Structures are given as C-alpha cells and as structure tokens.
Amino acid sequence: MYRRLGFLALIVVLLLALAGPALAGSPDEAVVQALDWLRGQQNADGGFSNGFSPESNLGATADAVVAIAAGGQDAGSWRVSGGPSPLDYLYRQVAAGQVTDVGPTAKVVLALVAAGLDPTSFAGRDLVGQIEAAYDPDSGSYGGSLFDQALAVLALVNAGRAVPQGAVDYLLAHQTTDGAWSFAGDTAALSGDTNTTALVIQALVATGRKDDTGRALDYLRRVQNADAGWPYQKPSPYGTDTDANSTALVLQAIYAVGQTPADWYTGGSDPLGALLALQNASGSFSYQAAFPGDNVLATLQAIPAVAGVTLVQVRRVPTASVPSAATAEAPALLPEAGGVSLPTLGSLFLVVGLALALTGRRLRRSPC
Numbered sequence: 001m002y003r004r005l006g007f008l009a010l011i012v013v014l015l016l017a018l019a020g021p022a023l024a025g026s027p028d029e030a031v032v033q034a035l036d037w038l039r040g041q042q043n044a045d046g047g048f049s050n051g052f053s054p055e056s057n058l059g060a061t062a063d064a065v066v067a068i069a070a071g072g073q074d075a076g077s078w079r080v081s082g083g084p085s086p087l088d089y090l091y092r093q094v095a096a097g098q099v100t101d102v103g104p105t106a107k108v109v110l111a112l113v114a115a116g117l118d119p120t121s122f123a124g125r126d127l128v129g130q131i132e133a134a135y136d137p138d139s140g141s142y143g144g145s146l147f148d149q150a151l152a153v154l155a156l157v158n159a160g161r162a163v164p165q166g167a168v169d170y171l172l173a174h175q176t177t178d179g180a181w182s183f184a185g186d187t188a189a190l191s192g193d194t195n196t197t198a199l200v201i202q203a204l205v206a207t208g209r210k211d212d213t214g215r216a217l218d219y220l221r222r223v224q225n226a227d228a229g230w231p232y233q234k235p236s237p238y239g240t241d242t243d244a245n246s247t248a249l250v251l252q253a254i255y256a257v258g259q260t261p262a263d264w265y266t267g268g269s270d271p272l273g274a275l276l277a278l279q280n281a282s283g284s285f286s287y288q289a290a291f292p293g294d295n296v297l298a299t300l301q302a303i304p305a306v307a308g309v310t311l312v313q314v315r316r317v318p319t320a321s322v323p324s325a326a327t328a329e330a331p332a333l334l335p336e337a338g339g340v341s342l343p344t345l346g347s348l349f350l351v352v353g354l355a356l357a358l359t360g361r362r363l364r365r366s367p368c
Contacts (some may be wrong), residue, residue: 027306030276034284034303035071038064039078041296045092046084051296058093061086063300065111069317070304073116076321085321086286087115088328094123095325102134103148106155110311116318120159128159140170146185147196150203154311157206168207172198173225179215192221194232194246198253199311205256206312211256220250226267229274235330244278244285244298247271248305256310275302 025033047056065086068075076085084092090108097103109127112119119127127276131152134142142152148172156163174185180192181200197220201213223234229242230250237263251271254264263271269277276282277287284294285302321327 008336027272027276027308028078030279031071031307034279034285034299034306035073035283037069037283037294038067038296038299038303042078042080042086044080044083044087045089046079047089048086048300049209049296056089057067058090058099058299059107059188060296061089062104062107062111063297065090066114066311066314067300067303070307070309070315070358071113072315072317074317074319074321075111076319076323080186082172084328085110085319085323087117087319087321088323091123091323091325091328094125094127095328099125099127100130101148102142102144102152103133104153105130106148109155109159110151110314114314114316116316117322121157123323123325128156128161131155132161135164135167137164137166140164140166140168140173142167145196146171146174146181147183148201150181150196153203154199154206157312158314163207168209171203172209172212175200175215176219179219181216190235192219194220194230195232195249198246198249202255202311210257210356217253218259220253221264224266224271225274226263227274227277228266228269228271230271240276241288241290242274243288244275244295245287245301247278248298248301251275251305252310255305255308263312272306275305278302292330 038048043054043056045056047058047061050057050060057203068078068086076087079085090111093099094108097291099108104330105127109119109131112122112127117238120129121284132140134152136143142149149167151170153163153167154313165308174187175181176187176189178189178192181196182191182193183196186192197216201216204210204212220230225240225242227242229247231240231243232246251261254261254271261272263269270311275285278289278298279302280286280292280294282294284300285297286292287295287298303320304310304315307315
C-alpha cells in the first residue's frame with residue numbers, strides 16, 4: 001500500500017508542478033523553451049498575434065523575427081504546415097503599403113537585418129530611406145513618440161547608416177529632469193518610464209554616446225524593485241509590480257552599457273533571475289507574477305534579453321528562405337491562434353481527484 005501511495009504522491013507532485021512556474025534553468029534552456037512555445041503561436045499567414053486579438057500583428061511579427069534570430073534560429077524556416085514564414089508575412093505588409101509610420105518601419109528594418117535581408121530593397125520598398133525621409137532637420141525628430149525616435153536611431157545603426165547628430169540631440173533634449181525618458185517626450189520629473197528609458201540608453205550607446213547614459217542608469221537604480229526587476233513606471237496609479245517586458249528592456253540596456261546582471265543584484269536576485277522567475281512551465285513568460293498566464297508580448301520581449309542580445313546590434317541569422325512575391329502569397333485559411341495550451345489548474349485538480357478516487361477503490365479491494 002505504501003508503495004502505491006508513494007507512486008500516487010509522485011503523480012500529484014508532477015501534476016502540480018505543471019500548474020506552476022517553470023523551474024529556473026540556464027538562460028540557454030529558457031530561450032529554447034520560449035521559442036518552442038512561440039512556434040506554437042504562429043498563425044497560418046506566417047505572422048504572430050500581439051495577444052489582444054487573434055489576427056497577426058505587424059509589430060509583434062517583427063519582434064518575433066528579432067527574437068527568433070536572438071535564439072539562433074532562421075525565421076524563414078518557421079512555417080505552419082509548410083505555409084508562409086514570418087518574413088513572408090512582413091513582405092506582404094510592406095508590398096501592400098501597410099508599413100509607413102516610423103516606429104513600425106524601424107521594427108521591420110530591425111527584423112530584416114536580423115534575418116540577413118536588405119531593408120533598402122524589400123518588397124519593392126526602401127524602408128531605410130523611408131525612415132531617413134521622415135527626419136526633420138530643424139527639430140531633429142523622425143516624428144511619432146520618443147520611443148519611435150529611439151527605434152528609428154537603432155534601425156539606422158543596424159542598417160549601417162549614419163545617424164544625424166540632431167537626432168541624438170533630440171533624445172538628450174527630452175530627458176526628464178530626474179534622468180529618465182518618457183514615451184511622449186515629457187521632461188517633468190516622474191513622467192519617465194523604464195521602457196522608453198531603456199530603449200533610449202541603447203540608442204545612445206549605438207551612436208557612441210554611452211557617457212550620456214549615467215543619469216538614466218541612476219534613475220533605473222532608483223525604481224528597481226526589491227525582487228531585482230522593474231515595473232513600467234514608479235510611482236504609478238496602475239501598480240509597480242515587476243513585469244517581464246520592462247525587466248527585459250532594462251536588462252538589454254544593462255548589457256548595452258557593458259554591465260552584467262550581477263552589477264544590479266538586490267534582494268537575493270539579479271535582473272536576469274527576476275525575468276526567469278516569470279517564465280511559465282509552458283516556456284512562455286508571464287507579464288507579471290500576479291498574472292501568470294502565457295503572454296506573447298512578454299515572451300517576445302524576454303527572449304532576446306535572456307539570450308543577452310541588445311538592439312544596439314541585433315543578432316543576425318541569415319535566412320535560407322528569402323521571401324518573394326510568389327512565396328509570400330496569402331494562405332487560403334484564415335489566421336488562427338496556434339499552440340496547444342497546458343492543462344488549466346482546475347483540470348489538473350480534477351485529474352488528481354480522479355486518481356485519488358481510483359486508487360482509493362483499488363486499495364480497499366487489495367491487501368496491503
């Protein structure tokens with residue numbers, strides 16, 4: 001009887017383990033697990049949803065290509081049942097004239113560079129030229145948010161283009177009085193956020209202005225949480241719990257300035273540990289510990305950071321499947337959210353209950 005009970009206890013432990021967060025492994029293992037989960041989320045049209053609706057999203061798909069390359073894989077080989085790849089999806093969007101604003105254009109440029117493709121000649125468009133044409137020499141702005149400004153700078157650097165001094169000066173002129181940067185470009189104290197700050201730090205490093213990041217790093221020190229991670233903003237009426245997206249972006253900024261997670265150790269952990277603590281048993285990352293479900297945007301942001309890849313220089317994995325008008329034809333099927341979900345906690349307890357009941361019946365019928 002005791003052997004049966006021991007076996008049953010082992011089953012219960014394994015089932016409950018599936019319901020909780022994944023045990024922290026090495027960063028390499030975490031990246032592999034995250035990519036395995038992400039592959040299951042690919043839509044039939046080759047793209048990826050942003051998690052808010054099932055349809056493929058341009059920005060999320062571009063981020064996916066960067067993440068796939070950061071994990072050392074060829075995005076052109078990612079296909080659902082032999083259908084289009086993420087690069088095919090991007091090709092269709094560019095060819096259809098859907099990539100015009102500077103922020104999305106910069107994301108696509110970063111994705112194409114990561115895939116070893118030429119962003120000056122893709123689907124009949126010069127995306128690098130589009131970014132450069134958006135530049136206003138009088139203000140130094142590319143238009144859009146400050147987040148978009150930093151993305152534009154990073155895209156140009158990765159594409160091998162010079163960045164006008166005025167574009168860098170524009171970033172520095174919009175630093176908040178307490179050292180951060182805000183999404184909309186406000187300069188008042190407490191208006192900054194960790195995400196925009198981390199991205200601007202990477203843009204400054206990419207343009208040779210690492211010495212101008214000191215006050216921003218001080219700001220990130222001040223708003224780091226006790227678990228070594230970061231929220232979007234602190235203080236914030238929406239809460240200040242650590243989230244994967246913010247922690248991943250700050251981790252990239254830390255790597256960009258030549259520091260390590262150990263340099264930011266606090267509360268018994270470091271930023272990499274804080275990020276890995278948000279990885280689920282499925283391989284995906286949660287947005288926050290309070291919201292432990294699979295989150296595609298958190299996973300897309302986490303993969304490059306865990307892999308140690310920054311946007312100062314995206315990792316390049318040249319694709320063996322260069323998209324063209326023929327290969328990028330839309331699939332006959334409507335996009336679907338892919339992937340197979342792990343059992344929910346309720347279903348796990350149901351299985352445990354049934355196992356207990358069946359074992360109990362067997363124990364009553366059998367001698368000890």
